[in-house]
Amino acid sequence: MCDCDLDLVAVCTFISELSLDEIIQYDPAAVTFSCEEGFAFDEMAGESSVTGATSDEASDSEDSRSARQVLKGAVKKPKKPKTELQRKLQQVYDKKSRTNKRARHHALSESFVPVLEEFVNLMQFRIARTENEINLLCLAKKTGSHVPSTTTAHRxxxxxxxxxxxxxxxxxxxxxxxxxxSGRCFLRQLSSEIQHLLNSLLALGDQLRAATDELRWRLKEETVGVWV
Known part of the structure; x- marks a missing residue:
């Protein structure tokens, strides 16, 4: 398979599996993460260092009550941070989380339009390759020579x-x-540019669909007569 074929597969994979969902998921405006949710996650994962630092101060009776509540399946709301240290640690955690999500969103946003532009270029190349396969089949038919291998054409x-x-x-x-x-519009500031590229893709898609139909027709073994 040629390099351009691999590029086309990569572009299609990016657009169909990553771009839209990933950009929405990491949009800072669409993601909220409260202090209570952060400590709930830490408690569920059993990895909260802040909680572990204060565990030795609990009495035996409190430990017994906690154990009985767990056995009974009691569900308690996550406790808010009780100390200034806990609040500061949570603030640092939240800030780092928001920064990471924002960086991820920014990187994906910047990559989406260039990928669409590359998709337009690859579609133009794909049309040219399809027309080339059609011309090869037509030439073989007109000259009465042996039809070349159709493996590439089927590919x-x-x-x-x-x-x-x-x-x-x-x-x-x-x-x-x-x-x-299906949710808020992402990349609103690039909406017109994205729409323009999509319009180009749709137009190229119509051309490719027509060329594909012709190539499929010319590959049929039952076709007889002279192709024009």
Whole structure:
């Protein structure tokens, strides 16, 4: 498989599996993380160093009551930090969490538009490759020479199908996001640029679909006569 084929697969994989969900997931405006939720997570994971530092101060009777409550399946709301040290530690934890999410979101946001641009370029290349396979089959038919191996042509059909499905999925998902059907619109400041690229992809998709249909028709063994 040529390098451009690998690039097309990589672009389709990025758009279909990562970009939209990942950017939404790590959007700072869409993620909230409270102090209570942070300590609830620490307690569930059994990794809260702050809680461990104060555990020796509990009395035997309190430990017994806690054990009985756990055995009975009692559910208690996570306790808020009780000391100034706990509050400061939680603030540091929250700040680092927000910073990491913001950095992740920024990196994915910056990569989304360039990937769409690369997808447009690869679609143009895919159309050219498909038309080249059509021309080779036509030439062999017109000259009456032996039809070359159709392995590459069939591979073109597979790649084209995947690319067309990726275009369809990306356009539908963007439309739902933009209209609010499936959540808030992400990358609003780049909305017009993204829409322009998607329009280009849709137009190229129509061209590729037509070329794919023609290639599939010319690969049929029952085709007779002279191709024009």
């Amino acid at each position: 073109q059909l597979e790649l084209n199908h995947g690319a067309l499905e990726c275009i369809k999925m990306t356009e539908e998902d963007w439309r739902r996001r933009k209209s609010g059907e």
